[in-house]
Amino acid sequence: MKTSYCERYGGPDVYQFLEVDTPKPKENEVLVKVYRAVVSPTDGNFRSGKPFISRLFSGLVKPKMKIHGEMFVGIIVEIGAQVTDFKANDLVYGTNGMKLGAYAEYIAVDIKNAIKKVPSDLDYKDVLPLLDGGITALPFLKELAEVKKDDVVLINGASGAVGSMAVMIAKHYQAHVIAVCSTKNVEVVLDLGADEVIDYKKEDFTKRLNHYHIIFDTVGKSTYGQSKKSLKSRGIYITTVPTLGVMLQSLFKKNKDKKRASFMAAGLRKAKVKIKDLVELENLLRSGELKPLHGKVYPLESLGEAQAYVETGHKIGNVTIEMIIEKENQK
Ligand SMILES: NC(=O)c1ccc[n+]([C@@H]2O[C@H](COP(=O)([O-])OP(=O)(O)OC[C@H]3O[C@@H](n4cnc5c(N)ncnc54)[C@H](OP(=O)(O)O)[C@@H]3O)[C@@H](O)[C@H]2O)c1
Secondary structure (H helix, E strand, C coil): CEEEECCCCCCHHHCEEEECCCCCCCCCEEEEEEEEEEECCCHHHHHHCCCHHHHHHHCCCCCCCCCCCCEEEEEEEEECCCCCCCCCCCEEEEECHHHCCCCECEEEEECCCCEEECCCCCCHHHHHHHHHHHHHHHHHHHHHCCCCCCCEEEEECCCCHHHHHHHHHHHHCCCEEEEEECHHHHHHHHHHCCCEEEECCCCCHHHCCCCEEEEEECCCCCCHHHHHHHEEEEEEEEECCCCHHHHHHHHHCCCCCCCEEECCCHHHCCHHHHHHHHHHHHHHHHHCCCCCCEEEEEEHHHHHHHHHHHCCCCCCCEEEEECCCCCCCCC
């Protein structure tokens, strides 16, 4: 099968487009012919080996996993002997956890991971953003911040993968959403349903004092220290990219009578919890409340180019690798 292969740590140009053996599914695995795979900011860590501490998982001197890519959608072509919940020709989407492997024509996926069938009434391209952004934004807003009707919710990084989902999910909960982005993305976030937009090139959102019930920094560009004064009494600051201080607060400080900061590693939650969230997100997709913000699409051989774009920190929505030609569509 064809893959973009990573034999050594380095920049986006280290990937080699080559042929390798197609994996054989183990007894608890399914072999999926990949249609699309997500290119996310975290991918770069597996390729670059930075920050250095990430090498404790990814290999000290060179990458243990040579084929990267965690989130995929595709069709099952073979099942392992112990697999009963899936069958050949099931269209599925999910994550392969730390084993990665989605940047290839085929991926062997352990079914203990968060993997589920694509409902027949949904487009396979639309479900991928539920994984890339949706299953992060939903628990941050629903579980950590307990968002509710009329809350004033600030979403920083509203034009990104997590941020765009956060805007639409907060609107589903009938919050008043203030989205932060740069000038070029103002129309994009208004289209997502934001009630107000702050252009960060022109205004610093932290200058509005006692203004927000929830600040959700989806891109880690602010600090709790700077933002605290702009939270209302008992307001909460949540971030996908925490400082040590925010992490410690998340562990020890649960006092809801005070302003507070919190974080979760949404990707480390149990598979069955993620699948439950995916079902909820699928319903929002069906009702039209979620309209995925599709970003750039690259062929597999241009993975390095795709990662270089993602690493600018200014991508719009969800960036994907497309493995199939258009006519090989669902059904
Ligand atoms: N904790 C978790 O469980 C978890 C889970 C998933 C992801 N993450 C992390 O969450 C982060 C976000 O991921 P993502 O894929 O959503 O990011 P992303 O799509 O790459 O974010 C890009 C967006 O950020 C905006 N942006 C850049 N600089 C900004 C600034 N100074 N102020 C406001 N917005 C700015 C850009 O808008 P402009 O072009 O307009 O500047 C762009 O649209 C990543 O660091 C990822 O590793 C954490």
